[in-house]
Amino acid sequence: xxxxxxxxxxxxxxxxxxxxxxxxxxxxxxxxxxxxxxxxxxxxxxxxxxxxxxxxxxxxxxxxxxxxxxxxxxxxxxxxxxxxxxxxxxxxxxxxxxxxxxxxxxxxxx
Amino acid sequence: xxxxxxxxxxxxxxxxxxxxxxxxxxxxxxxxxxxxxxxxxxxxxxxxxxxxxxxxxxxxxxxxxxxxxxxxxxxxxxxxxxxxxxxxxxxxxxxxxxxxxxxxxxxxxx
DNA sequence: TTAGCCAGTTACCAAAAAGTAAGTTGTAGC
DNA sequence: GCTACAACTTACTTTTTGGTAACTGGCTAA
Numbered sequence: 331x332x333x334x335x336x337x338x339x340x341x342x343x344x345x346x347x348x349x350x351x352x353x354x355x356x357x358x359x360x361x362x363x364x365x366x367x368x369x370x371x372x373x374x375x376x377x378x379x380x381x382x383x384x385x386x387x388x389x390x391x392x393x394x395x396x397x398x399x400x401x402x403x404x405x406x407x408x409x410x411x412x413x414x415x416x417x418x419x420x421x422x423x424x425x426x427x428x429x430x431x432x433x434x435x436x437x438x439x440x
Numbered sequence: 441x442x443x444x445x446x447x448x449x450x451x452x453x454x455x456x457x458x459x460x461x462x463x464x465x466x467x468x469x470x471x472x473x474x475x476x477x478x479x480x481x482x483x484x485x486x487x488x489x490x491x492x493x494x495x496x497x498x499x500x501x502x503x504x505x506x507x508x509x510x511x512x513x514x515x516x517x518x519x520x521x522x523x524x525x526x527x528x529x530x531x532x533x534x535x536x537x538x539x540x541x542x543x544x545x546x547x548x549x550x
Numbered sequence: 551t552t553a554g555c556c557a558g559t560t561a562c563c564a565a566a567a568a569g570t571a572a573g574t575t576g577t578a579g580c
Numbered sequence: 581g582c583t584a585c586a587a588c589t590t591a592c593t594t595t596t597t598g599g600t601a602a603c604t605g606g607c608t609a610a
Contacts, residue, residue: 341540342465352456368587425532430451478557
């Protein structure tokens with residue numbers, strides 16, 4: 331979670347700080363389906379670099395949106411999953427998908 | 441509205457292209473209250489520069505989210521207002537405000 | 551005629567975000 | 581000992597975005 335000092339006064343700005351870029355939303359969308367390891371996540375999001383994936387995962391973990399679990403299998407794996415807080419974003423994601431889909435149809439039919 | 445070529449395949453990416461930065465959301469939030477002229481809008485959003493306001497308004501007008509009306513009063517004014525499409529974003533804004541507020545309370549109480 | 555308001559634009563600079571590609575650590579199987 | 585895989589990190593460059601501040605141009609009221 332953010333500290334009180336990092337928290338913007340505006341609720342919407344808070345949202346943007348936490349998940350206001352396309353990569354974070356894509357990561358959340360992937361993790362809705364199932365928990366994934368780093369490389370699996372990397373493969374499932376076309377175009378993202380390892381560097382950007384890594385930094386976004388760190389920020390989302392710090393924000394409390396996802397969990398990072400090291401699994402002592404062989405080879406050792408790291409599993410990223412949505413936290414409860416992350417799950418609570420699903421209605422927002424859903425409404426974005428719905429609105430975006432409607433807009434696409436509007437454009438395509440014009 | 442965007443053209444078919446500018447439209448990303450992913451609905452969420454479409455959303456980000458149209459209103460995926462804090463300034464655009466702030467602009468929409470201001471215009472929910474009432475239509476505003478350029479300078480009034482500029483004064484009502486602390487920290488935004490005229491340049492960035494101007495370019496964001498252009499993009500949002502092109503996307504069909506807002507309307508731009510020149511009013512032949514003296515002095516001549518330009519009025520920016522939410523279009524019907526822009527109004528349809530209100531549920532998303534509302535859910536962002538709600539989620540952001542909840543998160544803020546979580547942080548403040550921890 | 552000069553000062554002021556509205557609605558911007560322009561040129562230039564700084565900061566933030568993202569892309570590229572190679573390197574690192576650790577473990578395991580052959 | 582070599583190869584492979586998972587999970588990253590690092591150094592460097594490019595692109596995008598945003599900020600500063602000054603300027604334009606139409607109109608008006610004193």
